[in-house]
Amino acid sequence: xxxRYFPARPPESRVPSPExxxxxxxxxxxxxxxxxxxxxxxxxxxxxVIAGVFSDRANAPALERARxxxxxxxxxxxxxHATREDFDAALFDAVxxxxxxxVVCAGYLRILTHAxxxxxAGRIVNIHPSLLPKYPGLRxxxxxxxxxxxxxxxxxxxxxxxxxxxxxxAQARVPILAGETPTILAERVLAREHPLLVACVRLxxxxxILQRGSAVLVDSRPLAAPxxxxxxxxxxxxxxxx
Numbered sequence: 001x002x003x004r005y006f007p008a009r010p011p012e013s014r015v016p017s018p019e020x021x022x023x024x025x026x027x028x029x030x031x032x033x034x035x036x037x038x039x040x041x042x043x044x045x046x047x048x049v050i051a052g053v054f055s056d057r058a059n060a061p062a063l064e065r066a067r068x069x070x071x072x073x074x075x076x077x078x079x080x081h082a083t084r085e086d087f088d089a090a091l092f093d094a095v096x097x098x099x100x101x102x103v104v105c106a107g108y109l110r111i112l113t114h115a116x117x118x119x120x121a122g123r124i125v126n127i128h129p130s131l132l133p134k135y136p137g138l139r140x141x142x143x144x145x146x147x148x149x150x151x152x153x154x155x156x157x158x159x160x161x162x163x164x165x166x167x168x169x170a171q172a173r174v175p176i177l178a179g180e181t182p183t184i185l186a187e188r189v190l191a192r193e194h195p196l197l198v199a200c201v202r203l204x205x206x207x208x209i210l211q212r213g214s215a216v217l218v219d220s221r222p223l224a225a226p227x228x229x230x231x232x233x234x235x236x237x238x239x240x241x242x
Contacts, residue, residue, distance in 0.1 A: 022047055022048050022049045022205065023047060023048040023049070023101045023102060023201075023204065023205040024048070024049055024051040024098070024099060024100045024101045024102070025039070025048050025049065025050045025051060025100055025101070025102050025103075025104055025201070026050075026051055026052050026053075026054060026095045026098055026100035026102075026103045026104070027039065027050055027052070027053045027054070027062075027066075027103075027104045027105075027106050028053075028054050028055070028091075028095075028103065028104070028105045028106065028108035029053060029054075029055055029060060029062035029063075029105075029106050029107045029108055030055055030056055030057055030060055030062070030107055030108050030109040030110070031057075031060060031061065031062060031107045031109070032060075032061040032062065032107075033053075033060065033061055033062025033063075033065045033066075033106070033107065034107075034190060034193075034194065035106035035107055035127060035193055035194060035197050036050075036053060036062050036065055036066065036106050036107075037065050038193075038194035038195070038197060038198050039104070039106065039197065039198060039201060040065065040066075040069060040071070042198045042201075042202070046198065046201065046202045046205060047202060047205035047206055048102075048201060048202075048204075048205040050066070050071050051071075051072070051098040051099065051100055052066075052071065052072040052073070052074065052094075052095070052097075052098035052100070053065075053066035053071055053072070053073045053074070054073075054074050054075075054076065054091060054094060054095055055073075055074075055075045055076075055108075056075070056076060056077075056078050056087075056091075056108075056109070056110050057075060058075040058077065060075070062106075062107070063075060072098065074094050076090050076091045076094060078110070084113050085113050085115060088112060088113045088115065088116040089115070089116075091116070092116055092119055092120070095120075100123075101123065102123050102124075102125065102201075102204055103120050103123060103124040103125075104124075104125055104126075104127075104197070104201065105124065105125070105126035105127070105159065106127055106197065107127075108126070111163060112124075112159065112161075113161075114161045117159055117160060117161050122158065122210075122211045124158065124159040125156055125157065125158055125159065125169065125200065125201075125204070126156070126157055126158075126159050126164070126166070127154060127155070127156050127193055127196070127197045128140075128154065128155050128156075128157065128164050129141065129153075129154050129186070129189050129190070129193065130144065130152065130153065130154070130155065130164075131151065131152065131153045131154075131155060131171055131173065132155040132157060132164055132165075132168055132171075133164075133165070133168075134149075136163050136164030136165065137163060137164065139182075140152075141182040141183075141185045141186045141189065142182040144176065144185070145176065145180065145181075145182060145185065149176055150175065150176060151173050151174065151175050151176060152173075152174050152176055152185060152189060153171055153172050153173040153174045153189060153192065154171065154172050154174075154189055154192060154193045154196055155168050155169075155170070155171045155226065156168070156169045156170050156171075156196060156197060156200040157169060158211045158216070166211075167211055167214055167215060167216045168216070168226040169200050169209060169216050169223075169226060169227065170196060170199065170200050170226050170227035170228065170229060170235050171196070171226045171227070171228055171229070172189075172192035172193065172195070172196040172228070172229040173228065173229075174188050174189050174192055192229065195229060195233040196229045199229060199233060199234065199235045200227075200235070203218070203235065218237070223237070223239075224239050225238050225239065226238075
């Protein structure tokens with residue numbers, strides 16, 4: 001039995017209506033922005049637009065990637081705010097100004113406060129470089145190697161107040177090879193993060209993925225296990241794999 005997979009619906013297959021529009025994304029990024037670039041590259045044919053990019057670092061290359069294609073890019077300085085709560089309030093005031101439907105954390109390295117998560121509950125996703133629930137937090141590649149794991153990878157999940165603990169939407173698995181270093185493994189995982197994030201956001205833009213409490217619904221059905229990214233860069237439901 002072939003696996004059930006979830007390709008993005010091509011734009012021409014959607015029924016046009018006067019009220020239809022692309023999903024608006026706000027992207028949070030702290031670093032070089034390679035996952036942001038993957039989203040930017042895929043946007044014209046994927047049912048979403050990036051309405052703004054936001055960072056906690058004024059020199060983050062992700063901001064320059066956004067500005068290069070005319071996307072508003074804003075840095076908020078954490079040091080200018082007395083508390084984490086004050087910083088997140090300022091950050092999300094800026095996010096609110098672009099009226100996003102979805103917030104995507106793509107290499108954003110600050111933990112969001114409870115108030116920030118509540119503000120966009122069910123509308124914030126994050127990409128994390130491990131096969132959650134294994135290895136939340138930092139240094140995921142080194143930790144996986146130290147534990148002798150046979151496979152590593154990346155996960156896209158909904159954000160909840162607990163660190164890297166929200167409902168998992170999809171994962172990409174990467175076999176660990178003999179003699180790998182954390183740097184080499186990180187590069188191999190990052191190469192799979194890009195198509196994983198794009199595939200998830202396409203499904204979110206099509207309205208096919210929703211969070212319901214601790215469950216993820218795909219086409220109105222709860223997932224028993226996260227979707228898996230195949231070699232074809234499509235998301236497959238493991239429950240339908242022969």
